[in-house]
Amino acid sequence: MSSRFAVILAAGQGTRMKSKLYKVLHPVNGKPMVQHVVDQVLALGFEETVTIVGHGAEVVQTQLGDQVKYATQLEQLGTGHAVMQAEGILAGKQGVTVVLCGDTPLLTADTIEKLLAHHEQEGAKATILTAESQDPTGYGRIIRNNEGLVERIVEHKDATAEEKRLTEINTGTYCFDNEALFASLKNVGNDNVQGEYYLPDVIEILQQSGEVVAAYQTTSFNETLGVNDRVALAQAEQFMKQRTNEHWMRQGVSIIDPSNTYISTDAEIGPDTVIYPGTIIQGKTKIGTECFIGPHSEIKDSSIGNETSIRQSVIHDSEIGCEVTIGPFAHIRPKTKIGNEVRIGNFVEVKKSTLGDRSKASHLSYIGDAEVGADVNFSCGAVTVNYDGKNKFLTKIEDGAFIGCNANLIAPVTVGKKALVAAGSTITEDVPGEALSIARARQTNKEGYQKK
Known part of the structure; x- marks a missing residue:
């Protein structure tokens, strides 16, 4: 030759x-x-x-x-x-x-x-x-x-x-x-x-x-097809989408509605994964086997482990483990690494953080610039307060810790192994392992106040 x-x-x-x-x-x-x-x-x-x-x-x-x-x-x-x-x-x-x-x-x-x-x-x-x-x-x-x-x-x-x-x-x-x-x-x-x-x-x-x-x-x-105007550009988009989707369906991927599913030509998808309508898979995303993706999810330049479910959520530049459940309406921002069997629920945002195996943030939480161990629980409304208006700071939460509802962890701060943070607390100092930390005003009841 x-x-x-x-x-x-x-x-x-x-x-x-x-x-x-x-x-x-x-x-x-x-x-x-x-x-x-x-x-x-x-x-x-x-x-x-x-x-x-x-x-x-x-x-x-x-x-x-x-x-x-x-x-x-x-x-x-x-x-x-x-x-x-x-x-x-x-x-x-x-x-x-x-x-x-x-x-x-x-x-x-x-x-x-x-x-x-x-x-x-x-x-x-x-x-x-x-x-x-x-x-x-x-x-x-x-x-x-x-x-x-x-x-x-x-x-x-x-x-x-x-x-x-x-x-x-x-x-x-x-x-x-x-x-x-x-x-x-x-x-x-x-x-x-x-x-x-x-x-x-x-x-x-x-x-x-x-x-x-x-x-x-x-x-x-x-x-x-040569693309010289926006009409031809739209035609090329449709042809490419159809060709890409047909390729993955022949590789054992179920695409429920190919006309409403967008998959990058650089993506990789394992067999027995099911993709629901409205899903957009961009960049060099790699999705494992037996996953459930969508509907209406956006995944870009990320890796998704086997048997993971992502519903109505956005994931960018992140690494997701196996048997993870994300969504609905979760946002996984860049440089996040999530372990196996993790639960990220509705209206949870994770940014530039690691979460160990089996940890959970089931609803309405923000986890940013954090190192989270295994078996950690974030209750509803928990927030890692990472930004002081000028600089970002790190929060560390060790294995087995429990973060109560509406708790604010003011970084930099460490919550020790198996520690508990009481609901409504604002934590500004490290919490020792296996300790209970309460940082809130004592409740005071004024009897008969409405009659005055």
Whole structure:
């Protein structure tokens, strides 16, 4: 197998998006479009991947980091001109170069691999990824000769009325012999309606030179969708959501209402987990087996252990153990670690804290900046008071402690092992292990007060 390279076109401004956000950074299923493309390319292990940047270059580079190399297209003079910017990195190298668009987030590594395999099998200098479209408006048309071989590609704006009736379209993804690509680009002109240097003109140049030009037609037009406006963005979102949900259902996950369930392409879900409607699973979330998630829960960049139930709750950047019950209406904020068999009930907020196994906060509590041991009970309304208006402080609660209703623990403070804090107490000093701490005013009754 010859060396493989990739060029990702991501320099266009995307004016039809009517957005301050650079086009290829618009998210599909929670991830920027160009990141979807890069992820599929990286999965194939290419020797070099070059992303062509222009408008918003710094923002794109911040998103992609050192996953790829970069070349800059200062003026947007067409796709051929864009690929030419990669010459300093790829020129003179022997192998095959795949050219992809940064606004095609649905394209899969499997389809790219099949395109490459067809290219190598045909011994072609160029291979076009094509698809059949019921409405080919806006797409370049594939022009074939009498033998069915590719003769040229004509852009929609330059096509005749007869050519516009053709339904086999150019998806904008290609394979080229790398050396032939850069040699041919030098002969591409801009004598067209747009005055641009079209990459598809390389096809005609190679064909006229007697080189083999092949085409691989994918069976999935949806996969080749290019996003140029908000309508196409919404379509891509729907296609990606459907594809992702179907994948997990085939892996043994029950999704009660797939049309109302959103799962990141980077998420992992174990079999026999049940996901209820309105659930949003974002980022690199990992959910174990036999869990119950939802309805209307939001989980982002978190790990969820086996047999855990999360109902109508929000969890971000946290680690949840096995056989945990969370919700309804709980909020688990970043940097929280919850052990096994823990109960977090309704209207409980946990932030940057650890809770040991079997601890419980069943309702209406706030636990922030706390180290909580095992078998600790938070009664209704208990609060770790962690913030003095300027700094955050740590609360430590050791194994087996019992925190009474409406107790305030003013950090920094430690509640010892098996200690009890009486309901209504405001604790400002450490509580020794196995002690009972009462910090509240003595009750006084004024008899007959209402008659005075």
